[in-house]
Amino acid sequence: MNRFDFSHLRGIVLLLMRILLAVIFLKAGLNKWPVIDGEGLTKALPLFLVYLVVIFEVLGGLFMIIGLKSEMLTKLGAAMIAIVMVGAAYMHYVPWGDPFLSKNVLYPLSLMLISLIFLTEE
Numbered sequence: 001m002n003r004f005d006f007s008h009l010r011g012i013v014l015l016l017m018r019i020l021l022a023v024i025f026l027k028a029g030l031n032k033w034p035v036i037d038g039e040g041l042t043k044a045l046p047l048f049l050v051y052l053v054v055i056f057e058v059l060g061g062l063f064m065i066i067g068l069k070s071e072m073l074t075k076l077g078a079a080m081i082a083i084v085m086v087g088a089a090y091m092h093y094v095p096w097g098d099p100f101l102s103k104n105v106l107y108p109l110s111l112m113l114i115s116l117i118f119l120t121e122e
Helices: 007-031 047-066 071-096 106-120
Strands: none
């Protein structure tokens, strides 16, 4: 047995990643509620997109937790989170033009990649 084999911890790591992702997005979505025109994201996005972001963040986080019992909900929640993070990364990338030097672009990219782990899991 390889003494550096930690594959037996995969289930625990995935559970912790799922909980962390859910908490991050539930908190992010709930902190944007209520949506007030002229504040926060509404300065950068049309109002209907802000509502969509809030819904995707809250439901995505909830579906990650509920998805412990339903693979379909996990994949749906992960897809919702990935979609929001593509938009967030784009919003941070465009003004700077370089994904590795852009202000705060690596955080949404990291969260998107974590959500894709759950979306692509067999």
